[in-house]
Amino acid sequence: MRKFWVFTPFVAFLVMGVFLYKGLFMDPSKLPSALIDRPFPSFSLPSLYEPDQLMTEADFKGEVALLNVWATWCPTCKEEHEQLNKIGLREGVPIYGLNYKDDPQLARDWLQRYEDPYTKVVVDRDGRLGLDLGVYGAPETYILDSDGIIRYRHVGEVDEKVWQKLKGLMEIIAAEGEA
Amino acid sequence: MIPELGTFSTILALCLALILSVVPMVGAYTGNKLWVDYARPLAKGVFFFLTLAMALLAYSFQTDDFSVVYVAQSSNTNLPWYYKFSAIWGGHEGSLLLWVWIQAFWTLAVAIKSKNLPLDIVGRVLAVMGMITVAFLLFILFTSSPFERFLPNAPMEGADLNPLLQDFGLIVHPPALYMGYVGLSVAFSFAIAALLSGRLDAAWARWSRPWTNVAWAFLTLGIALGSWWAYYELGWGGWWFWDPVENASLMPWLVATALIHSLAVTEKRGVFKSWTVLLAISAFCLSLLGTFLVRSGVLTSVHAFATDPERGVFILGMLIFVIGGSLLLYAIRAGSVKSESSFALSSRESLLLVNNILFTVACAMVLIGTLYPLVMDALNLGKISVGPPYFNALFVPLMSLMVVFLGIAAFSRWKETPVSLLSSKLWLPGVLSVVAALATHWLYSGSIEFWVLLALLLSYWIVFTWGREYLTRLRIRKDWLANMTRQSRSYYGMLLGHLGVAVMIVGIAMVTVFVEHRDARMAPGDQLEFRGYTFIFDGARKVQGPNYVSDMARVRVLKDGQPFREMFPEKRKYTARSMVMTQVALDPGFTRDLYIAMGEELENGAWAMRLQFKPFVRWIWLGALLMTAGGLLAASDPRYRKQDKREAAERGSYA
Numbered sequence: 001m002r003k004f005w006v007f008t009p010f011v012a013f014l015v016m017g018v019f020l021y022k023g024l025f026m027d028p029s030k031l032p033s034a035l036i037d038r039p040f041p042s043f044s045l046p047s048l049y050e051p052d053q054l055m056t057e058a059d060f061k062g063e064v065a066l067l068n069v070w071a072t073w074c075p076t077c078k079e080e081h082e083q084l085n086k087i088g089l090r091e092g093v094p095i096y097g098l099n100y101k102d103d104p105q106l107a108r109d110w111l112q113r114y115e116d117p118y119t120k121v122v123v124d125r126d127g128r129l130g131l132d133l134g135v136y137g138a139p140e141t142y143i144l145d146s147d148g149i150i151r152y153r154h155v156g157e158v159d160e161k162v163w164q165k166l167k168g169l170m171e172i173i174a175a176e177g178e179a
Numbered sequence: 180m181i182p183e184l185g186t187f188s189t190i191l192a193l194c195l196a197l198i199l200s201v202v203p204m205v206g207a208y209t210g211n212k213l214w215v216d217y218a219r220p221l222a223k224g225v226f227f228f229l230t231l232a233m234a235l236l237a238y239s240f241q242t243d244d245f246s247v248v249y250v251a252q253s254s255n256t257n258l259p260w261y262y263k264f265s266a267i268w269g270g271h272e273g274s275l276l277l278w279v280w281i282q283a284f285w286t287l288a289v290a291i292k293s294k295n296l297p298l299d300i301v302g303r304v305l306a307v308m309g310m311i312t313v314a315f316l317l318f319i320l321f322t323s324s325p326f327e328r329f330l331p332n333a334p335m336e337g338a339d340l341n342p343l344l345q346d347f348g349l350i351v352h353p354p355a356l357y358m359g360y361v362g363l364s365v366a367f368s369f370a371i372a373a374l375l376s377g378r379l380d381a382a383w384a385r386w387s388r389p390w391t392n393v394a395w396a397f398l399t400l401g402i403a404l405g406s407w408w409a410y411y412e413l414g415w416g417g418w419w420f421w422d423p424v425e426n427a428s429l430m431p432w433l434v435a436t437a438l439i440h441s442l443a444v445t446e447k448r449g450v451f452k453s454w455t456v457l458l459a460i461s462a463f464c465l466s467l468l469g470t471f472l473v474r475s476g477v478l479t480s481v482h483a484f485a486t487d488p489e490r491g492v493f494i495l496g497m498l499i500f501v502i503g504g505s506l507l508l509y510a511i512r513a514g515s516v517k518s519e520s521s522f523a524l525s526s527r528e529s530l531l532l533v534n535n536i537l538f539t540v541a542c543a544m545v546l547i548g549t550l551y552p553l554v555m556d557a558l559n560l561g562k563i564s565v566g567p568p569y570f571n572a573l574f575v576p577l578m579s580l581m582v583v584f585l586g587i588a589a590f591s592r593w594k595e596t597p598v599s600l601l602s603s604k605l606w607l608p609g610v611l612s613v614v615a616a617l618a619t620h621w622l623y624s625g626s627i628e629f630w631v632l633l634a635l636l637l638s639y640w641i642v643f644t645w646g647r648e649y650l651t652r653l654r655i656r657k658d659w660l661a662n663m664t665r666q667s668r669s670y671y672g673m674l675l676g677h678l679g680v681a682v683m684i685v686g687i688a689m690v691t692v693f694v695e696h697r698d699a700r701m702a703p704g705d706q707l708e709f710r711g712y713t714f715i716f717d718g719a720r721k722v723q724g725p726n727y728v729s730d731m732a733r734v735r736v737l738k739d740g741q742p743f744r745e746m747f748p749e750k751r752k753y754t755a756r757s758m759v760m761t762q763v764a765l766d767p768g769f770t771r772d773l774y775i776a777m778g779e780e781l782e783n784g785a786w787a788m789r790l791q792f793k794p795f796v797r798w799i800w801l802g803a804l805l806m807t808a809g810g811l812l813a814a815s816d817p818r819y820r821k822q823d824k825r826e827a828a829e830r831g832s833y834a
Contacts, residue, residue, distance in 0.1 A: 009506045
């Protein structure tokens, strides 16, 4: 029995090594989400702008929109913020914010300093909603349709390339809704 | 000519290291004493030639020899001489040379200080250290030589050292950290030598204990210096960011901390032997991983591998060889190890096992949190950040639990400790901690914050439990002064280390909860008042430095309305790289720091200023210094040398 156990560190290392090595050369692939084509999980959480106001999943209905999971402690969020400003402020696309495991005061300071691309921001201070949503880490961006159904999920930074793809998807989803 | 001599010197060191890694090893196997005897002079030779190489590189820096690529990249004629010196380890190539030079230094230290160890063990240990040196020297010579030249056209001026690195903290931080990283290779080599020789007894634990303590002390110091540097140089006033680079140094520290405790059990009781060996191997492997992850740039982006495939492949190969090889050796040899004694559930052995498990789990958490974004990026699943919430949520409970057990351990005994004894000794310190924590907290702030209360409680718990244990020792005989001096240096080292933990916890909690900052637009004459201090901005003026121009502000500080001091934060522009740097003005104090950083220049001589009041922030580094002192004190305990001498004499008489 003992003879067997002493091999575990070596085997663990091999497995990790093979995985990492393969990973370095693997094809791009999508991250699946269990919630695709399901309604946005229900919640009741304060708004960032008016802490006394509670928001619910109904606030995310009405039009095809992006939902961006972000936090001030997340360097990648800062990198993508310019792009979000472009999408939200210059192109006028509605973006809902989900401020994830963050200090609301810091979040407000941040939006004041770097411009605010969001139409609404919900405060998920202890990460409960993030858990329901299956958030891996910040940032993540979702496409919601006008009924508040999650239609697409992107993990990681949104840059111009990703945005062009998301934009195409949003146009298709909007056309579906009208048809 | 000089840089070529540097290359030759490095090549000669490589040749000697090659012989060092083969001849004594073969000698140890065949029982050829003459061959093993080569180990010590070879270790000296490697050290000599690497010192020469370092000196030649230093010379190239001091004489502004910009025909050397590395010098041109990280120095400049206007750089002050001491930064020209520390610029040696300001980049990838030079810091690798520093790394391998320190490795040679440790090898030399083992060669000199191992007079009383069995010769075949000395041969094996030095040979393993020689192999590590060989691997690094090959890496340096084939992919990252600091002596490479621009020929025939050398630039007239160098690109200057990154201004972030032009600072005292960065002169001392890398050497201290590397002393720690590389020092763990001694414990690693002893472990490998013990596995190779098949003599995995308590003796190897005793031999490697003082070395591991010294390495751990330097690692602690190195991490603390890095944190201190980030605090005053980066201008945000943070002292720990859970940055991948920081995590890379924290992981070996966590495992090394487990190791120094586990070595104690293995030495005293002869149990956990294979576990301790595994920790020794892991600690050094994590150091290697840390060195390379930081230096290769893989942590900031996996694409570093792609941009420099030669280095990437070499690093991968070396990590697989060292980590895979040593774990395989462990798997083959450690299976037959038997414990020399048994212990009860309630015993010092069990408590130290808890320590080991908690530290290992903490390290695994940090490893997962650090590598996870990297794996995501590698799999092309996007760039994500795993932030402080993750690390804090896992780390704080783990360490709090650790401290609870640390207090209980004060009264534990080897083999078996009756629970009734523990509870009879622990209730008083427990009650005292609660009372003292509530009282201190109330006196300081007049309100109760959960985290501060918890931190104070844990700190007092350490102080009162270990204090009581110490007092018991003082009362053994009548003469308390004699009792005091009778305690060993290792014991005092342990007390200091644990006290350091208590001090650090206070610092962390106080500065996290009670920090106050103000971001303000300040025109000349404007005042700002908080926490009993008044800050008056007198305006900024231009100042010319050796290799920068700066806007230096003058801020007068009044305390309770009385003039207190003047502070001079700066915004420097380094000319060679036209990089703008914030130079923070600090008023350090035992119970609080005042911290002023300049932001952007606004209209009419006004500036955006950030003022911070940081209570007890110094305690964080004070705690680390206490731990460092504790580690060094424990390592200097004469009992290690006495015991080795006695055993050497016995071997001599039987021979």
